[in-house]
Amino acid sequence: MYRHLERRLTESVREFLQRAYSLDLATIVIEQPPKIEFGEYALPIAFELARKLRKAPRKIAEEIVAGIGSVPGFERFEIAGAGYINVRVHRAEVAAALAADQIPSSDVPPGKVLVEHSSINPNKAAHIGHLRNAILGDTFVRLLRFAGREVDIQNYIDNTGVQVADVVVGFLHLENKSRAQIEVLAAAPRFDFCCWDLYARASQWYTEDKQNLQARATTLHAIEEGNNETAQIADLISTAVLRRHLETMDRLDIEYDFLPRESEILHLHFWDAAFAKLKEAGVLTYESEGKNKGCWVMRRAGTSKTLTTEDTGGTEEDKLAEEDQKVIVRSNGTVGYVGKDIAYHMWKFGLLGRDFGYRKFYRYPNGHECWISSTNGEKDHPHFGDVAEIYNVIDARQAEAQNTVAESLRGLGHGEAADRYTHFSYEMVALTPRCAADLGYELTEEDKTRPWIEVSGRKGFGVKADDLMDVLVSSARKEVDSRHPELSETERATIATQIAIGALRYFMLKYTKPSVIAFDFKDALSFEGETGPYAQYAVVRATNIFRKGGFDADTFSASGIDFAQNLAGESGNEIWELWLTAAKTSYVVSQCIATAEPAYLAKHAFQLAQLFNTFYHRHPILAEADEDRKKFLLATAAVVRRELIRVLAAMGITVPPVM
Template sequence: MYRDLEHRLAQHIREFLRSSYGVDLEKIVIEQPRVELGEYAMPLAFELAKKLRKAPRKIAEEIVSDIGSIDGFAKLEVAGAGYINARVDRTALAVALAKNDKPAVESSSGKVLVEHSSINPNKAAHIGHLRNAILGDTFVRLLQFAGRTVDVQNYIDNTGVQVADVVVGFLHLDKKSRAQIEELAGKPRFDYYCWDLYAKVSQWYEQSAENKKVRLQTLHEIEEGRNETAAVAELISTAVLRRHLETMDRLDIEYDFLPRESEILHLHFWDAAFEKLKEAGVLSFETEGKNKGCWVMRRAGTSGVARAPSPAGNEAETGAISSTVDQDPERVSEEDQKVIVRSNGTVGYVGKDIAFHMWKFGLLGRDFGYRKFYSYPNGHQCWISAEHGEPEHPHFGDVERTYNVIDARQSEAQNAVIEALRGLGHGEYADKLTHFSYEMVALTPRCAAELGYELSEDDKGRAYIEVSGRRGFGVKADDLLDALIAAAKQEVNSRHPELAESERQKISEQIAIGALRYFMLKYTKPSVIAFDFKDALSFEGETGPYAQYAVVRASNIFRKGGLDPNAFCRDVASNVSAEELTKFLGDNDLWELWLSASKTAYIIDQCIATTEPAYLAKHVFQLAQLFNTFYHRYPILSEADESRKRFLLATAAVVRRELTRALGVMGIQVPPVM
């Protein structure tokens, strides 16, 4: 509602300026003043002063005098040296909020793809992966709230070096056969076994150069496919992937499709992309220097475009790459080169990612096979790529826009994909590929110590402790969830011993998951997070439990008054009249609470436009704060004035509904008690 009023105000102002002054302002800047000054503030008179050669206040006075009435607004006022403050019709906005009116939203008909998680299937998921998955899942929910159709994909690099390392561990350190590995893979938490093995392999590589050669040979065999090493890699990566999905399911995070790198190779996605990249001159072949024998492209951010005609022959079919190439006079300098195909003929990560993104936008002319892989408890089906799939399947790909939730360290690779799309002549799709980047997750020294890690005196004085999968130092996602649930359970047990064990367990899970999701979302994406159990689970301050508790408090008001909170909140408008709203909303403190509750859609639009879910977390916290102040200031159930009591109950109801809704978009459930 707040969002729609802002759009209406901006459009009315824009049309007035065009008709009265012949001025077109593409963007009308609208600020949010203190509530006693109005709901919107516009500094546009200052922007117009030079064009119209008038004082800003004079322009503001003319606009306020001549613009006429605007539906939903009580009046416009001139403030200070030329601000225009807009006051909404409080009663009209409150009635719409009480009715839960949802104005029509203009939404693109195209499908949006959100790719997130993308955990290497070589060991257990860790705390850093949780930030990625929670950010991605929340962004999916934001888009769905805004009416978009979303495909949720989780890219699986099952032929990369990390998987190769674990294969080396099983075959060369543990000396296990495929049958023995298969038996292990069927046991609980196989991903934990792989976690420890991965750290051992990293240490083994450091012992000799010969050991590192085993990695290269293993990687080559996995990429080649159809051999024993590739079969072992398939077995391990599939078992670990299934564990990852189980871990994320605990957080109510689901996927629609799991595209795998193995199919990008074996279904010749890269071969098709390679031909197109050569034809467009995006790639050039190096005949000298450190990248001799490699196919390279110009790094993103450097000037010019590398262009070289493709060598003759059918290397796309044979895998061989000719070195007979006529070089373009504008040769890319070595420091500006990004290697896409190595001199041994293997394609790097960026090359495969370029092919994958061409498929995403329907530019490749090829498709995956699809087969069912994982069924969620709610019946939702997750599909996986295959060389030979099922005849009936959903349609994936051909999307209008894609968001890739990948950490900030992958910026160069993401920019290379974007520049490749531009070089292919698909600038419109390059503009619709968004790198949803974020920073790492670390641990506070206190948290690391609580998890059993030995810290030096220097470590104890640090702001945070970095984690490292190769060293085996980090927090497994399932361990973190278990620890959070156990801590929440202690509190729930002490507060509600009368509840059944199963109910206390469910409440503990809701509190723990709410705490984790909120903690990961409240920081802006460029912030390094130092995770801490005590901070995350606190019932005070900017935490998930604090926001959940505000909703529980609101529900308790209704229960103590003999009312069903869900029924009352579904039909707030029938429990309070427009006259009562007008009578009591003159109080700015009460009005601020209603106004804040009306901003959910406005904040969600802001989150989508900036790819920053932290704005919604901040909104939830501020609304919970305002409600808690209201809760302590107004003893609703003992209010003698029945009219005022109805209004106060309606206030609690709309805040409860909007907090529950906003928390739901963050993937946070509200328990019945806390």
């Protein structure tokens, strides 16, 4: 609603500037006045035009206010200060539309969106860093769907890499396990936890004797080759760990549609198809001398073109400086990780000319089917890939590799695809030195002064996702037990889980992506202040009002309410602010999508909850003697409750019936 009105305002202003001054501004800045009583929108445009028109800002503001005429939905335009134009909406109209849940239509861009997230190496348990990735990705998916987009969710599985090889080495060389024994272990609950420790041990073992690295090389080679005992054991392990990851993420209501695996990228020869096109387009060049002799290389993303055909008149050949080269194909003919990623992304955009085989892999309790790549798949399967836009939720450390992939698409002549390629970059989750020490990590004096300590899977050092959720659930459970002893065991367990997940998801979303999260149990376990449970509790309070008053919150009718009167004056301002904030949801969602930043949604949820709590405290609704006033207050609670539930749902947070 808010977004809809803003757009209309923008158009009106633009149209007026065109008509009055023959000006066409690229962007018209619209902000919100510092106080609600000044209006809903503020235009600082007169300041911007002052120079251009050689007039005083206030004079321009006067001209705009006098000339813009009436705009539907808006009450009036006022001049404030040195030249601001404050704009007031028709509160009653907006409130009535909001109460009736009228959703203005908005145009949805065509085409499917592909969001890739999680992409955890299937060799050990998921940790808090993976949680941030998955929660960001899943929330972004929900945001896109909220905005009406069709979305495919993919989780890339590197099942043939060194990390899997390391665990295979652990089982075969350190534990001397047979395949049958590993099968038994893999079927046990939380097999991924046992891999977590084994991976750390294997990593340690390599450092004890360089000879041990030979085992890794042999194992990795066998895995890539396929069709042998080692490869089968690797597949057994990685598949079992993958299932565990899906279970872990399902605890958070995070699901996937398709799991493309590196083994199929290899065995279905995606690279060969990509290589041919890359050579043909001249994206890759062969180095016949120097450091990278015998390799196929491409320009490293972000390096400047020192010599281009344009600069030199179109005749001279590009020559890449060695430090600007990124090796894609090694001199032994094998392709590196970036090369495989290029092929995979060509497939995503439907530019490769090859497809995966597909088979069903995992059925969620709600019936949703998750597919996996396969060399020989099932006949009937959904269509994946060939999408209009992609978002890759990958941490900031891989920015350069991501840019290289995008640049390769550009080099292939698919600039449009490259433009619709978004590296959804976020910073890592580390531990506060205090937290690291509590986990048994020995801190050096230097460590103690650091803002954070990085987790290390290789050292087995970090906080596992399932462990964190267990701690959160039991902590929430303690609270629920003491507050609601009358509820059944099952009910209390469900509520505790909802609160725990709400707290976790909110915690991971409240930080903006470029901020490193220095994790500490104290912060993550907080259920007070700016947290998920705070927002959940606001909804529960609203629900309580309706329950105890004998009304149905979902079907509460606002007909007959005199919004104009109730929203007028000083007391009207305070409640109007709540309505206005509730009206902003779709506006915030579109901001989140445009900036690829879900944190704004978390802020919005908190702000709405906070305003509601203040309202709740100030207005004893059920005790209100004036029936019309009471109905208005109830309508306020109903609208805020509805919007808050929606916002939380977009963050993957559900609300318990009681708290």
